[in-house]
Amino acid sequence: MTERTIVVVGGTGKTGGRVLARLRGMGAAVRAASRSGEPPFDWNERATWDAALDGARAVYLVPLDGALLTRPFVERAARLGVERVVLLSGRGVDVPDYGDPSGSVGATHADGESAVRESGLEWTILRPGWFAQNFTEGFFREMVLAGELRLPGGDGAASFVDADDIADVAVAALTGDGHDGRTYELSGPRALTLTEVAVELSAASGRPIRYVPLPPEEYVAELTGQGWPRAEAEEFAGAVAPLRRGLDEVLSHGVREALGRAPRDFTAFAAAAGAAGAWD
Ligand SMILES: NC(=O)c1ccc[n+]([C@@H]2O[C@H](COP(=O)([O-])OP(=O)(O)OC[C@H]3O[C@@H](n4cnc5c(N)ncnc54)[C@H](OP(=O)(O)O)[C@@H]3O)[C@@H](O)[C@H]2O)c1
Numbered sequence: 001m002t003e004r005t006i007v008v009v010g011g012t013g014k015t016g017g018r019v020l021a022r023l024r025g026m027g028a029a030v031r032a033a034s035r036s037g038e039p040p041f042d043w044n045e046r047a048t049w050d051a052a053l054d055g056a057r058a059v060y061l062v063p064l065d066g067a068l069l070t071r072p073f074v075e076r077a078a079r080l081g082v083e084r085v086v087l088l089s090g091r092g093v094d095v096p097d098y099g100d101p102s103g104s105v106g107a108t109h110a111d112g113e114s115a116v117r118e119s120g121l122e123w124t125i126l127r128p129g130w131f132a133q134n135f136t137e138g139f140f141r142e143m144v145l146a147g148e149l150r151l152p153g154g155d156g157a158a159s160f161v162d163a164d165d166i167a168d169v170a171v172a173a174l175t176g177d178g179h180d181g182r183t184y185e186l187s188g189p190r191a192l193t194l195t196e197v198a199v200e201l202s203a204a205s206g207r208p209i210r211y212v213p214l215p216p217e218e219y220v221a222e223l224t225g226q227g228w229p230r231a232e233a234e235e236f237a238g239a240v241a242p243l244r245r246g247l248d249e250v251l252s253h254g255v256r257e258a259l260g261r262a263p264r265d266f267t268a269f270a271a272a273a274g275a276a277g278a279w280d
Helices: 016-025 046-053 070-079 104-117 141-146 163-175 196-204 216-225 232-242 254-259 267-273
Strands: 005-009 030-033 057-059 083-087 120-126 147-149 182-186 212-214
Touching: 005 016, 005 046, 016 141, 016 163, 046 070, 057 070, 057 163, 070 104, 070 147, 070 254, 083 104, 083 163, 104 120, 104 232, 120 267, 141 147, 147 196, 147 216, 163 182, 182 254, 196 212, 196 254, 212 267, 216 232
Parallel strands: 005 030, 005 057, 057 083, 083 120, 120 182, 147 212
Antiparallel strands: none
């Protein structure tokens, strides 16, 4: 599968960037498709889609949350000769009552999964839980730097998955055999409460970090106070609700199923991030 271009949609993001680096390291022809790619690809500008897909045989697809664009994009990809798609989805898509039924992220993933299954292409779906890298590259990093994880997580736990493991599974599915028609549920090897996360991050960063559990309405008020539109703040608080309700504690086995090895533990992630200066 490496002789023709592999397109990495979201190639500047937490998983896409890692997928891109791995494929480049293997000597594969790759193209990053995002607004800062060359040529620029914007989900919201359909005129940019064909150039992003030109000459592609396989696509790693990080969808645009809140939109229902995966289906038309995959249909277009199939028409342009793409043969294989690996879709990044999310935990809980098939779990009744997991998320907010009015939430737009869940709708993006549910429709995206149906689209790839119905596409006629070779397909693999990745369903990760919360990424460990949210604390280093994502939205939670600012809270780590401020020393307080202020979140509406109650005493719930999450089996954080390492984006390096997600990328390893994605690359296996993009370049190897035996992953067609598979849906991989991806988690780390254990669930941690946010108090336990704070302990791990304190040890790894050398900074005192504590978890401050907030009632959801107080969290929404904090986000809107920081300038978030109310709907987005409520949507994000809704995304944390499964964690608070204990639904993100589940351990899943997709890393071992796809790669034949255990997923990386949060302690190893945090130690490596600290050594690499993630919070300096
Ligand atoms: N983070 C988690 O814990 C988590 C857990 C489970 C599932 N997920 C799912 O993973 C996906 C990625 O989420 P993430 O938060 O980790 O983000 P991310 O992949 O780190 O970043 C988003 C990527 O999308 C690109 N992008 C954003 N808007 C775009 C647009 N209009 N057109 C083209 N590209 C665009 C960005 O690149 P440019 O800025 O260069 O355009 C970037 O490469 C989402 O579908 C999310 O639901 C995330």
